[in-house]
Every structure is written in structure tokens, then in C-alpha cells.
Amino acid sequence: MTEVRTERTGSALLITIDRPQVRNAVNAAVATALSAALDELEASPELRVGVLTGAGGSFSAGMDLKAAMRGESPVVDERGLGGLTEAELTKPLIAAVEGFALGGGFELALACDLIVAAEDARFGLPEVKRGLIAGAGGVVRLPHRIPHHLAMELLLTGEPIDGRRAGELGLANRVVSNGDAVAVALRLAERIAVNAPLALAAVKAVVRSGDPWAAQRTANARLMTTEDVREGMTAFAERRAPRWTGR
Structure with missing residues (x-):
């Protein structure tokens, strides 16, 4: 259009x-x-x-x-x-x-x-x-x-x-x-x-939540199970840019 x-x-x-x-x-x-x-x-x-x-x-x-x-x-x-x-x-x-x-x-x-x-x-x-x-x-x-x-x-x-x-x-x-x-x-x-897409989405979800503290806890718990958080930590330790997959 x-x-x-x-x-x-x-x-x-x-x-x-x-x-x-x-x-x-x-x-x-x-x-x-x-x-x-x-x-x-x-x-x-x-x-x-x-x-x-x-x-x-x-x-x-x-x-x-x-x-x-x-x-x-x-x-x-x-x-x-x-x-x-x-x-x-x-x-x-x-x-x-x-x-x-x-x-x-x-x-x-x-x-x-x-x-x-x-x-x-x-x-x-x-x-x-x-x-x-x-x-x-x-x-x-x-x-x-x-x-x-x-x-x-x-x-x-x-x-x-x-x-x-x-x-x-x-x-x-x-x-x-x-x-x-x-x-x-x-x-x-x-x-x-350049930042992790799942983390960016989680920030937005917590900010607009009616109960941000509960949403924050849920988001952090979910992110800790993702491939991206492991990649972020590994990339930091290896002093390289992370390669995000959104998983």
C-alpha cells in the first residue's frame, strides 16, 4: 500500500x-x-x-x-x-x-x-x-x-x-x-x-505490565533457560561479540 x-x-x-x-x-x-x-x-x-x-x-x-x-x-x-x-x-x-x-x-x-x-x-x-x-x-x-x-x-x-x-x-x-x-x-x-532480541522483548513486557515486579521475576527466570543468555555469557568471557539466535 x-x-x-x-x-x-x-x-x-x-x-x-x-x-x-x-x-x-x-x-x-x-x-x-x-x-x-x-x-x-x-x-x-x-x-x-x-x-x-x-x-x-x-x-x-x-x-x-x-x-x-x-x-x-x-x-x-x-x-x-x-x-x-x-x-x-x-x-x-x-x-x-x-x-x-x-x-x-x-x-x-x-x-x-x-x-x-x-x-x-x-x-x-x-x-x-x-x-x-x-x-x-x-x-x-x-x-x-x-x-x-x-x-x-x-x-x-x-x-x-x-x-x-x-x-x-x-x-x-x-x-x-x-x-x-x-x-x-x-x-x-x-x-x-546488537543486544539479545529475547531480552529486548522481555524489557518491553515488564515495562508495560500491570504487576512489573512479578513480570520481572518471570522474565528473568525464562531468560535464564535460553540459548541466548548462555551465548551472552560465553561471548563476554571470550571477549567477542555475541551471536544471537533468538532462542
Whole structure:
């Protein structure tokens, strides 16, 4: 589907929302195609990390309101907006944000594990200006990512912040020059991809668990029985890079 492009770059899958004429707003076609791209990431053992971005200098302006008024839904069942905001992915996903990440676009970025932001990127949840709330994860996730009162300011005013401010608040892992977000995100993906895939999946599972201490104990016990943990210890002792099998 042309609304979302995928490109394999080493162990990373670069996923690009490609509707630049509407600042990559999410309609039904984008949601279906993005969900399929995430399936590709999850299914391929050669892929370790995903990078999500938008074409034409914008990440995403959020839900396509004109399409929604025509009756289109940008939601995929059990996966949320764009097939992402409620998806439980096992592999890390990095948002590479240039330009606008507004409304649902910001919520797509918040659904990722890391964010790389261009200096002049614009993050905002303007739903209250339209009589709505940021109901695709914005009101749920944002207060857990930044201090409560700062999150409430963004949610209640609907006013955006730029990439530099996102970095100051701890929303962005890296703040980079305009045009460099994808390149930096792919380098960050390479640093993640050298680690054990089962361990990466376990980190994500524990972090999103409702009972993280129990999940942590279960994850550690399971990992200790894997070939990868033995390989990791052997590689350390032999002073070489590990050769992960995902088993």
C-alpha cells in the first residue's frame, strides 16, 4: 500500500507514512498499511528494531478529520489509532519526528519506545480546541512521561511545544538538527539491535505490565533457560561479540 512505505536497513525496518499532501494525516488506508508494516517488523527474525517517520518533512498531523467525517475509521481493532497506539509489540520502535506531530501524530510518537526529534518539530495535543480529548493514548501516556503539571498544561491548553522543549522535558531521547531525525534514529536502532532480541522483548513486557515486579521475576527466570543468555555469557568471557539466535 502506497500510504506507508517500508525499507529494510540492516536490522532495522524504516516505516514511512507517505501522505505528505495532508501532512501524513491518518485515515483508514494509513491505519491498515501501518498495521501491516508492524506485522512485517514483528514476523521477521532478521529485523530487530523499527523506525517510524513521515514523508515530506512532517511526522503526522494526526487523524484525518475529513476522512473521519466521511465515515472512515483510522483505528484498527485491538491495535488502536493507526494500528499502533494500543498494539503490544515485542520489538523496539523509535519515532523519528520532523515537523508536525499533532493530535494523533503525537500519540503515535508516544506509543513508540524512543523519540528522536528535530529541533523545530512541533508536538501538541490540540483536541480540547475541537471539543475532544487526546483519546488515543495522549491523556493516558503523557502524564507518565513528564511531570504532572506540565502534562496537564499541554493537555488543557492544546498548545504545542517544539523539539528543543520536548528534549528539555525528557520527551525526546535525542534532539537533532532539522532533517537529521531519521539518520540519528537509525543509528540508535543499530545500538539497540546488537543486544539479545529475547531480552529486548522481555524489557518491553515488564515495562508495560500491570504487576512489573512479578513480570520481572518471570522474565528473568525464562531468560535464564535460553540459548541466548548462555551465548551472552560465553561471548563476554571470550571477549567477542555475541551471536544471537533468538532462542
